[in-house]
Amino acid sequence: TLALLSFAPAAAAxxxxxxxxxxxxxxxxxxxxxxxxxxxxxxxxFTDNDMKARAYVKQLMREAGLQxxxxxxxxxxxxxxxxxxxxxxxxxxxxxxxxxxxxxYDGTVGVIGGxxxxxxxxxxxxxxxxxxxxxxxxxxxxxxFGLSCSGSRTxxxxxxxxxxxxxxxxxxxxxxxxxxxxxxxxxxxAQMVAGARRTPADLAAxxxxxxxxxxxxxxxxxxxxxVTAIAAxxxxxxxxxxxxxxxxxxxxxxxxxxxxxAAELAIFVEQAALGTxxxxxxATVGSWQVQPNAVNSVPRETALEIDVRDIDGPRRDxxxxxxxxxxxxxxxxxxxxxxIETINQDPPAACGTEVVAAVEGAVxxxxxxxxxxxxxxxxxxxxxxQIAPTGMVFIPCxxxxxxxxxxxxxxxxxxxxxxxxxxxxxxxxxx
Amino acid sequence: TLALLSFAPAAAAxxxxxxxxxxxxxxxxxxxxxxxxxxxxxxxxFTDNDMKARAYVKQLMREAGLQxxxxxxxxxxxxxxxxxxxxxxxxxxxxxxxxxxxxxYDGTVGVIGGxxxxxxxxxxxxxxxxxxxxxxxxxxxxxxFGLSCSGSRTxxxxxxxxxxxxxxxxxxxxxxxxxxxxxxxxxxxAQMVAGARRTPADLAAxxxxxxxxxxxxxxxxxxxxxVTAIAAxxxxxxxxxxxxxxxxxxxxxxxxxxxxxAAELAIFVEQAALGTxxxxxxATVGSWQVQPNAVNSVPRETALEIDVRDIDGPRRDxxxxxxxxxxxxxxxxxxxxxxIETINQDPPAACGTEVVAAVEGAVxxxxxxxxxxxxxxxxxxxxxxQIAPTGMVFIPCxxxxxxxxxxxxxxxxxxxxxxxxxxxxxxxxxx
Ligand SMILES: [Mn+2]
Ligand SMILES: [Mn+2]
Ligand SMILES: [Mn+2]
Ligand SMILES: [Mn+2]
Numbered sequence: 001t002l003a004l005l006s007f008a009p010a011a012a013a014x015x016x017x018x019x020x021x022x023x024x025x026x027x028x029x030x031x032x033x034x035x036x037x038x039x040x041x042x043x044x045x046f047t048d049n050d051m052k053a054r055a056y057v058k059q060l061m062r063e064a065g066l067q068x069x070x071x072x073x074x075x076x077x078x079x080x081x082x083x084x085x086x087x088x089x090x091x092x093x094x095x096x097x098x099x100x101x102x103x104x105y106d107g108t109v110g111v112i113g114g115x116x117x118x119x120x121x122x123x124x125x126x127x128x129x130x131x132x133x134x135x136x137x138x139x140x141x142x143x144x145f146g147l148s149c150s151g152s153r154t155x156x157x158x159x160x161x162x163x164x165x166x167x168x169x170x171x172x173x174x175x176x177x178x179x180x181x182x183x184x185x186x187x188x189x190a191q192m193v194a195g196a197r198r199t200p201a202d203l204a205a206x207x208x209x210x211x212x213x214x215x216x217x218x219x220x221x222x223x224x225x226x227v228t229a230i231a232a233x234x235x236x237x238x239x240x241x242x243x244x245x246x247x248x249x250x251x252x253x254x255x256x257x258x259x260x261x262a263a264e265l266a267i268f269v270e271q272a273a274l275g276t277x278x279x280x281x282x283a284t285v286g287s288w289q290v291q292p293n294a295v296n297s298v299p300r301e302t303a304l305e306i307d308v309r310d311i312d313g314p315r316r317d318x319x320x321x322x323x324x325x326x327x328x329x330x331x332x333x334x335x336x337x338x339x340i341e342t343i344n345q346d347p348p349a350a351c352g353t354e355v356v357a358a359v360e361g362a363v364x365x366x367x368x369x370x371x372x373x374x375x376x377x378x379x380x381x382x383x384x385x386q387i388a389p390t391g392m393v394f395i396p397c398x399x400x401x402x403x404x405x406x407x408x409x410x411x412x413x414x415x416x417x418x419x420x421x422x423x424x425x426x427x428x429x430x431x
Numbered sequence: 432t433l434a435l436l437s438f439a440p441a442a443a444a445x446x447x448x449x450x451x452x453x454x455x456x457x458x459x460x461x462x463x464x465x466x467x468x469x470x471x472x473x474x475x476x477f478t479d480n481d482m483k484a485r486a487y488v489k490q491l492m493r494e495a496g497l498q499x500x501x502x503x504x505x506x507x508x509x510x511x512x513x514x515x516x517x518x519x520x521x522x523x524x525x526x527x528x529x530x531x532x533x534x535x536y537d538g539t540v541g542v543i544g545g546x547x548x549x550x551x552x553x554x555x556x557x558x559x560x561x562x563x564x565x566x567x568x569x570x571x572x573x574x575x576f577g578l579s580c581s582g583s584r585t586x587x588x589x590x591x592x593x594x595x596x597x598x599x600x601x602x603x604x605x606x607x608x609x610x611x612x613x614x615x616x617x618x619x620x621a622q623m624v625a626g627a628r629r630t631p632a633d634l635a636a637x638x639x640x641x642x643x644x645x646x647x648x649x650x651x652x653x654x655x656x657x658v659t660a661i662a663a664x665x666x667x668x669x670x671x672x673x674x675x676x677x678x679x680x681x682x683x684x685x686x687x688x689x690x691x692x693a694a695e696l697a698i699f700v701e702q703a704a705l706g707t708x709x710x711x712x713x714a715t716v717g718s719w720q721v722q723p724n725a726v727n728s729v730p731r732e733t734a735l736e737i738d739v740r741d742i743d744g745p746r747r748d749x750x751x752x753x754x755x756x757x758x759x760x761x762x763x764x765x766x767x768x769x770x771i772e773t774i775n776q777d778p779p780a781a782c783g784t785e786v787v788a789a790v791e792g793a794v795x796x797x798x799x800x801x802x803x804x805x806x807x808x809x810x811x812x813x814x815x816x817q818i819a820p821t822g823m824v825f826i827p828c829x830x831x832x833x834x835x836x837x838x839x840x841x842x843x844x845x846x847x848x849x850x851x852x853x854x855x856x857x858x859x860x861x862x
Contacts, residue, residue: 246537296572
């Protein structure tokens, strides 16, 4: 795709060249580093494949003429200096980690596309007033430590290092240990977290490019989604514990099967989400851990991870409260023990009006079709919104699919998203 | 415990010496080879710990003066020759593998206790007419390949090598590959299975010593359970598959969550077992495998392993049929795909009258309290019953607990079980 554009805010004509197919080739190159066979992409924080993906991202940043910086948490920055050396930066970026069995576009489009946007601006001869940054946020996905958005959460000052120290991966490692082994980290978790902190003083705006992960744009035949708010995510860990026993010998009336308590709760979680009567409420039991998980044993311990989101914070909190109450009632009736832990309960984020305006200006400049929409998935943008005016650019993805190997966005949709991103970043940075 | 006994059938006074504490010491020594920390015992077929356990069992057999033989499937035999070299053997034995997070007594009491029984007979100067054998059956538990009683099932001619070849462990290995790596196996699965075959011509009777795995003996204050029948076990693998998706972005009405279908079925499985109105029906969803099993993903695929048992075969089959029908109805309503596989559907086994009589004769000789009972758990005895008159001796276990780290049987109960086993074997072997 070759876009010849007059870029109004900079009062200069910018010839932006964004090659959608080249970006797709880079996305496919990145997708090879996966713990599961292609087309599935599984890339967990600080694994060998994650380290290889990081090296490739840094290579692309270097080739785009960006200055590379990595912080203690493992966030990777590529920077295009501004003409005003004291100005706060305008940033873009997303993540490259992937949950088990995911696809090649979630997050990666915002990292590789962000690099492409900065490269296109630089190659068009644009020098921003404020510095431009593209960030590869560390572990947006919660897979390894059960904590989503570790990188952006830390930048926003919302990660308590004492809490971080309580988390363990399947091997019993802490984040600090894993980060240190990967060449990041610090002398303590407190120092590691402090080392990644950003403030409004050094961040002027944030804008993330991402696939929609929903079907609306494709269904309505629109090219760009202008995000105005990000839904409020929350996650609970609910563990039921019974006495287990032999599947043949333990008679039915004597059992307290932990998985049956979990099964009842899972069905209630669905009912609770449907019960608000509002399409924006979603609730999911995504993770089931059963012990001992053997065909001839009554489950002794079953832990569920429950994800609840809504664009309305109080309504979301009402669903969470109902789930906790139901879990307690089930535990009492089924005579199992119950532990509930709130993994996160974050507020929704409203996007910054100047960022939304910059995106809509770029959409107009490019003559694209668009609509305003809400992000139901959360993103690093949710946390960046705590410290800077924030926005998101969505592009369509096939059937709204995401977190699946057959996730897909077209080269032309990707190129258009990058062009919108580049123009909006230029407008926000001034030049 | 020192037992001074007149042993009527052999027309000779036998001084049997069974040291319960020594047997318990051997059980605790065996329990150290576990993939989970003590007191949990996790020992899967042909793992390092299983191989160490096998070496120890063979050492105990050697110390008891038994002749060791191992077959192609990995069954281990210790033999005390009889005075009639052409006679079919009288066998005892059980298993030493353990499901994840199990205890130190399930199966092991019948292997180490079986060795102790043959040793006590030999040391008392008893020479059997028929040979006596103690067997460590290979993989009674289904953990590694999803198939229970691989050893005894094969001895009885009830394992189809073509079916065995369809099974894979978590690493994608076949039984033949795993057995070969462990020093067993053969040129093909057919040869491996043929190499472990037993027939009525070489097996005169089988008697297994085992902890009850239920609460009845302890509750009634009885020392010995004389098993007259073994419940009919069956297992299904039910897999629901949906489209997955992002937990934030995929709206509730568009979902086909595989785990919710599974949750509904699990609750029905409990209802179906309770619904027969008979205490002997038990049904369990012991194993849950969820993909991708991530907090922010709608479950795409959920596989359940369902165990159904009853002492009445047709009643058990009615429950199985109801579960299959319910699974189909759930799959249709929730728009998920369904695969059902019958892992096994074995008939119940009635014990041989002469074996039951030998056990009851031994109980009388020793002046012990006992009752006749049904084994609700299945055992290798279930398959040995297909080729020889079979029986089981149960001893009490604390609270009826089994398949748990706190599984326990007292040294005196274990010693009494071994004495009953030894006397009954002597009676069955003649001498
Ligand atoms: Mn994601
Ligand atoms: Mn993402
Ligand atoms: Mn068992
Ligand atoms: Mn057993």
